[in-house]
Amino acid sequence: MKKLIYLFVFTLILSCNNERVLQLPEIENAEITEVLDVSPVYIFYDETQPDSTLFNRKNLIGTTNWLVNVDKRLTLRQAIPHIQYLQNKRKKESMHKNEAAKNYFTCNDTSIKNLGFLEFTDVNFDTSEIEKEGKDFLISSTSELDEQIYSNDIFIKFNFNIDASNINTFVNDILSILNLKEASSEIEKSISARELLFNLYFDKNLSFQDYISIKSKLTKDIMSSVKFNKTEFIY
Template sequence: MKKLLYLLLVTAFLNCNNERVLELPKIESAEITEVLDVSHAYIFYDETQPDSTLFNRKNLIGTTNWLVNVDKRLTLKQAIPHIQYLQDKRKKASMHKNEAAKNYFTCNDKSIKNLGFVEFSDVNYSNSSEISQDYKTCIMTVNSLKEITFSSSANLNISFSKENFSSVLPILKSEFGESIKLIMSFNESLSFQDYITIKNNLATFQNSISNNEFIY
């Protein structure tokens, strides 16, 4: 599916008399640029709400692919509970279930000046601070885009920023082999924009990344 992008903004209608503006996260280049048979959910930034979010899921159809539009200004602490709700809703759906249907975050792909998508169908979010690991596992801890660290049970510790973190995975693979598994842990105060930046930059290493993500 392709649709025109109105600069950095997506306008959604909660009802015929209530128009809201949602700012999509920006990415340089998406791995996925087309999704067919979709329905939408919206997580708005709204300072009038207790948690600064307004969640609209009324138009979701269980048998379709879900495009989840999250305002880039929200923090993970604000957005993740709504995302977890959608994942649970998908898993619990019983009637007319489509096993092939996926979940995607909608983004503004700057390279094509159109929509791009980041899949999160199989991601399991956890608020636990306890992360089990073995010698083949590395934990990537993201406090901010300028403060990212890798750590492992083999006493390997690397600090870096988003400008050079893509070069670290080849180092880890040379240290641990191709079977290395990367577990990502994100500070809950991280903006959704920064979260998507990390996710998209690691898309080409998806086979090395655990489906379990931790929010602390």
């Protein structure tokens, strides 16, 4: 088994005598801090490239867990196409397929000064145009969420106004509305019975750092209690 350990916020890659720096997104108190049997993928921030990205997948092994290292300075618009490529490649793998293999984003966990990982194996990224009628249901504030909480589908939009600096406040407001901060088993059963479905919409101009901050917070505080659509929309 192969195990990768990084001790710094950045990853250094030496290739053709050129040194490249990849700044990993930062998180705190990651639920996953070790992944075995892995192969790495790198999505660099490189201003010399047409889309400012450099995609390095030459060390990819189909039967392993994939550690996707994305530079935190990239936007979703820049990073998602490469991530979609990897997901499609995983789905199309036919020979020597490992059904247990998973995909992870590699992060710098500042609480332990080592790596943390965020799994995204089952996440589908939809970059198609959002239909006009769908936009009417997008919400970007908890006051709008409060009005829609009694429907079965909840649409949450994360844009430039919701980022790493204020995601804690936004998520705590959602928790309060859902009564999940001090949720009893009866409350959780009630929410489960109603089959609430959260749909996430992310502004394509969000930085990858902001995306990871949002997903990390949602994963720890909300996703274990309510159902989220496995498809995430990038608009």
